[in-house]
Amino acid sequence: MSQGKRSSLGRGLSALMADLQTEDNAPAAKEGTLTVPIEQVTPNPDQPRRVFDQSALAELADSIRHRGVIQPLIVRKHPDDDQIYQIVAGERRWRAAQMAQLHELPVLVRGFSDEEMLEVAIIENIQRADLNAIDEAASYKQLMTRFGHTQDKLAEALGKSRSHIANLLRLLNLPDQVQEWVRDEKLSAGHARALVTAENPVPLARKIIDKDLSVRAVEALMREKDGATAKPSKRAEKDADTRALEGDLSATLKMKVQIKQAGEGGQLVISYRDLEQLDKLCQVLSAGV
Incomplete structure (x- = not known):
């Protein structure tokens, strides 16, 4: 990421987070709140969330009918029409307010760039x-x-532990099919974490789904597989920091990474699934040359 693009985010992560931390504030208590016609508010075309649970929206709409919209939407002026406001945060409230047949919405107008939005x-x-x-x-x-944020910076700003973020990032090393089963709630996050180090995660994931295995059962199964394939002496040499580094590298490259230490030196082993992954790895390695 270029330095110029990073500098465009002038507010910084902490300032951006501050605009979202108004959950308990009524609109009148927040300086700069406006009330605008709902038809002058449009959604963010780059909204990361594409699926909105309809039953949850219906519950929110019922709450809005009785209490109104308590937390203002964060918006910016539409880049092509200054009479229109574009949603930065709060699309669920906008959708629910339409279901509740509201005519106006409380908004906070911010001068966000496309990147900040x-x-x-x-x-x-x-x-x-x-x-x-x-x-x-x-x-x-x-x-x-x-945006160039580190795990430590995200953990501090979002109120998460660094290990929580690191463990979730490792799930992105799983094959697309397994990731899709997690999205569909056929597999839990605990199941997925247990599969990260599996040699063949897809058939094992199918077994978990077909037999409705618990996370503990899967972890026990993985320990049995590790015991059958790994030498205990070498396994004991790999400390928690090394395993964490393996996980971080795997999450970054989206490929399985193993660190094999031998005295002061050692080997870094990167496993790729196909030639496309190998090509991506070569691009990553040559980028800094």
């Missing part, structure tokens, strides 16, 4: 309790690769 939309989605583990991990990955 996307960044805030991603952060808002991460804060949603119903976000599945894969989409949450993909959001962290996007914040890191597109």
Whole structure:
């Protein structure tokens, strides 16, 4: 990511987060709140969340009918029409307000750039309790690769532990089919974490689904497989920091990475599934040359 693109995010992550942390404030208590006709508000075309649970929206609409929209939407002026406001955060409230047949909405107008608008939309989605583990991990990955945030910075700003973020990022190393099963809630995040180090995660995931195996059963199965294939002496030499580094590298490259230490030196082994992955790896390695 170029330095110029990073500098366009002048507010910084902490300031962007501050605009989202108004959950308990009524509109009148927030300076700068406007009330605008609902037809003058349009959704973000780059909204990361594409699926909105209709039953949850119906519940929110019922609440809005009785209490109104308590938390203002964060908007910006539409880049092509200054009479229209574009949603930065709060599309669920906008959709529910339409279901509740509201005519006006409370909004906070912010001068966000396109980059900042996307960044805030991603952060808002991460804060949603119903976000599945894969989409949450993909959001962290996007914040890191597109906006240059580190795991430590995200953990501090979002109130998450660094290990939580690192463990979720490792799920992106799983094959697409397994990730899709997690999105469809056929597999839990716990199941997915247990599959990250599996040699053949897809057939094992199918077995979990078909036999309705618990996370503990899968972890026990993985320990049995590790015991049958790994030498105990070498396994004991690999400490927690090394395993964490393997996980971080795997999450970054989206390929399985193994660190094999031998005294002060060692080997870094990167496994790729196909020639397309190999080509991507070569591009990554040659980028810094």
